[in-house]
Amino acid sequence: MEVRVRYAPSPTGLQHIGGVRTALFNYLFARSQGGKFILRLEDTDRTRFDEAFVQNLYDTFAWLGIHWDEGPDVGGPFGPYVQSERFALYKEYAEELVTLGKAYYCFCSEERLERIRKEREESHSSESGYDRHCRSLDPAEAQRRARAGEPHVIRLKIPLGEVTRFHDHLLGDIEWKNDDVNPDPVLLKSDGFPTYHLANVVDDHLMGITHVLRAQEWIPSTPLHVIMYRAFGWEHPEYCHLPMVMGQDGKKLSKRHGATSIDEFRRQGYLPEALINYVALLGASYEEGKDLYTLEELARSFSLDKLNKAPATFDYKKLEWYNGQYIRMKGDEDLARESLPFAKESGLFGSPGKDPTEAQWQRYVAAMPLVKERANYLPEIPQKLGYLFAEPPLPAKEEFVPKKGDLATAVVMLERLRSLLPQMVSQSEAESEEMVKTYCEKEQIKMGDLMMPLRVAITGSRVSPPLFGSMRLLGLEVCTQRLERSLSYLKA
Numbered sequence: 476m477e478v479r480v481r482y483a484p485s486p487t488g489l490q491h492i493g494g495v496r497t498a499l500f501n502y503l504f505a506r507s508q509g510g511k512f513i514l515r516l517e518d519t520d521r522t523r524f525d526e527a528f529v530q531n532l533y534d535t536f537a538w539l540g541i542h543w544d545e546g547p548d549v550g551g552p553f554g555p556y557v558q559s560e561r562f563a564l565y566k567e568y569a570e571e572l573v574t575l576g577k578a579y580y581c582f583c584s585e586e587r588l589e590r591i592r593k594e595r596e597e598s599h600s601s602e603s604g605y606d607r608h609c610r611s612l613d614p615a616e617a618q619r620r621a622r623a624g625e626p627h628v629i630r631l632k633i634p635l636g637e638v639t640r641f642h643d644h645l646l647g648d649i650e651w652k653n654d655d656v657n658p659d660p661v662l663l664k665s666d667g668f669p670t671y672h673l674a675n676v677v678d679d680h681l682m683g684i685t686h687v688l689r690a691q692e693w694i695p696s697t698p699l700h701v702i703m704y705r706a707f708g709w710e711h712p713e714y715c716h717l718p719m720v721m722g723q724d725g726k727k728l729s730k731r732h733g734a735t736s737i738d739e740f741r742r743q744g745y746l747p748e749a750l751i752n753y754v755a756l757l758g759a760s761y762e763e764g765k766d767l768y769t770l771e772e773l774a775r776s777f778s779l780d781k782l783n784k785a786p787a788t789f790d791y792k793k794l795e796w797y798n799g800q801y802i803r804m805k806g807d808e809d810l811a812r813e814s815l816p817f818a819k820e821s822g823l824f825g826s827p828g829k830d831p832t833e834a835q836w837q838r839y840v841a842a843m844p845l846v847k848e849r850a851n852y853l854p855e856i857p858q859k860l861g862y863l864f865a866e867p868p869l870p871a872k873e874e875f876v877p878k879k880g881d882l883a884t885a886v887v888m889l890e891r892l893r894s895l896l897p898q899m900v901s902q903s904e905a906e907s908e909e910m911v912k913t914y915c916e917k918e919q920i921k922m923g924d925l926m927m928p929l930r931v932a933i934t935g936s937r938v939s940p941p942l943f944g945s946m947r948l949l950g951l952e953v954c955t956q957r958l959e960r961s962l963s964y965l966k967a
C-alpha cells in the first residue's frame with residue numbers, strides 16, 4: 476500500500492513552528508516510505524480566511540525547500556486540493572449520512588441555542604453543547620421541512636451508550652465514551668458550508684490518505700472522526716498525534732517565548748537549513764550521536780517508531796547554535812548571497828537598500844572568511860564589516876590607548892607601524908602574525924600595545940574581525956591613510 480499523507484492547514488494565520496513541524500514530519504514520513512506528501516487547504520472558515528496567509532504558506536515552504544507531490548499549485552489526481560472548491564461534495568456526503576440515519580436535520584434557531592446556553596449557565600449545569608433537541612424528530616417530517624426550505628443544519632447522530640476505540644501509533648489505544656464526545660456536532664451549516672470535521676474526514680477518505688500525523692490538540696476530535704468513518708462504512712486512516720512543543724517554562728510554545736512565525740525567524744537571519752534541522756528534532760530522534768542532518772538524511776532515517784511521547788522543548792539557544800553551524804558550513808559566495816538582503820538593508824553599500832557595485836560585491840564575498848566563524852545570525856555579518864566599505868568614524872582618543880599605556884604610547888606605536896604596513900597588507904595572515912611576534916620580541920614591546928592602536932585606527936573599534944585579513948582587503952593606500960589620520964587626530 477502506498478503511503479499518502481497530508482498537511483492540511485487552515486489559512487487563518489501565519490505559518491509557525493508548530494505547523495511547519497507537522498508539515499515536515501509528514502514530508503519526511505512520505506519520503507522515508509516512498510509515498511506521497513499532499514497539501515490541502517482547509518479554508519472552510521471563511522470569516523478568518525485571508526489570501527495573504529495562503530501566500531505566506533507558499534513563501535514559507537518555498538524558502539524552506541519543502542515541496543509537495545500534490546496540492547493546489549501543482550495539481551494531482553485527487554483535486555481540487557482547496558476545500559472551498561469542493562463544497563458541493565460535502566453537502567452530498569452530509570445528505571448521505573442523513574439518508575443512512577447517521578445524521579439528522581436540526582432546525583433550532585440561534586436564539587434557541589443561545590437560550591439553552593444561558594439557562595444552563597444560570598443553573599450551573601455541567602452539560603454543554605447541543606441538547607439533541609431535533610434528534611428525535613420524525614425523519615419523514617424533518618425531510619419535508621427541509622425540502623420546504625426551512626433553515627437547518629445537519630448534525631451527526633453520535634451513537635449513545637457506546638465506546639469509541641481507536642489506535643494511535645504513538646499514544647497507543649485510546650477509548651472515548653460516546654456520551655462524552657461533542658454532542659451531535661454540526662457537519663453542514665445552514666448556508667451549506669461544511670464544518671472542519673465533515674470536510675476533513677470526507678477529503679482524507681477521497682484523497683486516499685493512509686496516515687494522519689497531526690498535532691495533539693486534535694485528539695478530542697478524533698473519536699468524532701472515527702464515528703463518522705464508521706457511519707460512512709469507510710476505513711479510517713492510521714492516526715499518529717505528534718508530541719507537543721513547549722517553551723522552556725513547560726507551557727505550550729507561543730509568542731510569549733519569542734519568535735514563532737517562520738517569517739520572524741527569516742527576518743532575524745536564520746537559515747532554512749538550520750530551522751529544518753532543529754524543527755525535525757522536536758519530538759523525534761534519528762541516528763545516534765549526530766546533530767547535523769540535511770533534509771535528505773532526515774528523510775532517510777525518519778521513522779514513526781522514533782517519535783518521543785514526551786513533549787519537546789523549543790530551545791532558542793539550541794536553534795542559535797544550529798544557525799551558527801550552518802553559517803560556518805556555507806561557502807563564501809553562498810553566505811554572501813544569503814546575507815546580502817541584510818547587508819543592503821543596513822546600508823552597507825552606501826545607503827539603505829542600495830545594491831553593491833561589482834567591486835563591493837567582490838570585497839563582500841572575500842570578507843566572509845573573516846566573519847563566518849563568529850556570526851550566529853545573518854544580520855551580524857554586515858554589522859561586523861562596516862569599516863570595509865566606509866571610513867569608520869574616529870572614536871574617542873582613549874579607545875586607542877593600549878592596556879597600561881597612555882596616549883603617548885599609542886602615538887609611538889602607530890609611528891613604528893608605518894614601516895610594517897607594506898608587508899602586512901601583502902603577505903599572508905600567518906606571515907604577518909609571525910612578523911609582528913618577532914618584531915615585538917626584538918623591540919621588547921607587548922604585542923597588545925602595538926596591535927590595539929592599529930586595530931582601532933583601521934577598523935574604528937577595539938573589537939573587530941581579524942585585523943590582518945581586513946588590512947589585506949583594504950590595501951596599502953587605505954591602511955596608510957587611516958593610520959595617518961589617526962596619528963594626526965591623536966596628536967592634535
Ligand code: GLU
Nearest residue numbers: 483484485517675689693
Ligand atoms: N485544518 C486543520 C488545522 O488547521 C487540520 C487538522 C488535521 O490535520 O486534521 O490544523
Ligand code: ZN
Nearest residue numbers: 581582583609
Ligand atoms: Zn435542533
